[in-house]
Amino acid sequence: MNFTDSLWLSIEAIYSKILAHPFVQGLTDGSLDESAFRFYAIQDALYLQDFARGLAILGAKADSDDDFLMFCDHASNAILVERSMHDSFFKAWQLTSEQVYNTPPAPNCLLYTSYLLRVALGLPYYEAVGAFLPCYWIYWQVGKELVQKGSVNPLYQQWIDTYASDEFEAVVKAVLPVMDNLALGLTQPQKEAVKHHFIITSKMEYLFWDMGYHQQEWEV
Numbered sequence: 001m002n003f004t005d006s007l008w009l010s011i012e013a014i015y016s017k018i019l020a021h022p023f024v025q026g027l028t029d030g031s032l033d034e035s036a037f038r039f040y041a042i043q044d045a046l047y048l049q050d051f052a053r054g055l056a057i058l059g060a061k062a063d064s065d066d067d068f069l070m071f072c073d074h075a076s077n078a079i080l081v082e083r084s085m086h087d088s089f090f091k092a093w094q095l096t097s098e099q100v101y102n103t104p105p106a107p108n109c110l111l112y113t114s115y116l117l118r119v120a121l122g123l124p125y126y127e128a129v130g131a132f133l134p135c136y137w138i139y140w141q142v143g144k145e146l147v148q149k150g151s152v153n154p155l156y157q158q159w160i161d162t163y164a165s166d167e168f169e170a171v172v173k174a175v176l177p178v179m180d181n182l183a184l185g186l187t188q189p190q191k192e193a194v195k196h197h198f199i200i201t202s203k204m205e206y207l208f209w210d211m212g213y214h215q216q217e218w219e220v
């Protein structure tokens with residue numbers, strides 16, 4: 001079994017909860033309130049700004065030029081590809097980029113991006129790769145799952161198609177072997193540290209959808 005297979009096994013219960021979440025369910029059956037999706041999309045645009053910067057840090061820490069190039073490419077894709085999807089949503093909702101990027105991050109968004117950046121900046125490369133993996137892998141799995149049902153809402157369908165696409169699959173399939181190759185040189189405690197981050201950020205993926213569903217506000 002590859003190391004990444006064992007990582008996925010460790011989050012099976014979290015992944016099941018993600019698939020069962022009303023936000024995710026509502027993307028296909030159309031029951032998700034579009035205002036919750038809009039809230040999520042705005043927060044995701046903020047998330048991607050930090051996610052892309054985190055990937056650039058991973059690139060700088062990478063121990064091979066191939067990994068460096070891959071993470072830099074993924075950093076620019078996060079802005080150019082995923083953000084262009086968001087921009088088309090924002091256009092449909094007549095939201096200006098000032099309105100989007102002046103929105104304060106909701107607690108769960110800030111929690112997630114702060115964690116990613118803390119790990120990327122302060123911890124070893126292999127731990128940081130483990131922390132970033134769920135951002136790729138869970139979205140691809142969710143996209144593949146949801147595309148089978150499709151959506152009655154064209155915006156939700158566009159979102160699903162982006163993450164179920166061959167292009168997104170290629171991105172995920174490029175990053176998984178990086179983790180597996182790194183794992184070959186890791187001790188058991190180092191692998192446990194990677195798994196720890198992988199589980200935490202998988203939980204944060206759940207929390208991010210939950211934030212959108214409840215349109216989470218700061219209580220104070």
Ligand SMILES: Cc1ncc(CN)c(N)n1
Binds near residue numbers: 082136139205
């Ligand atoms: C919260 C979150 N996680 C992951 C992805 C996919 N890059 C995303 N757009 N947003």
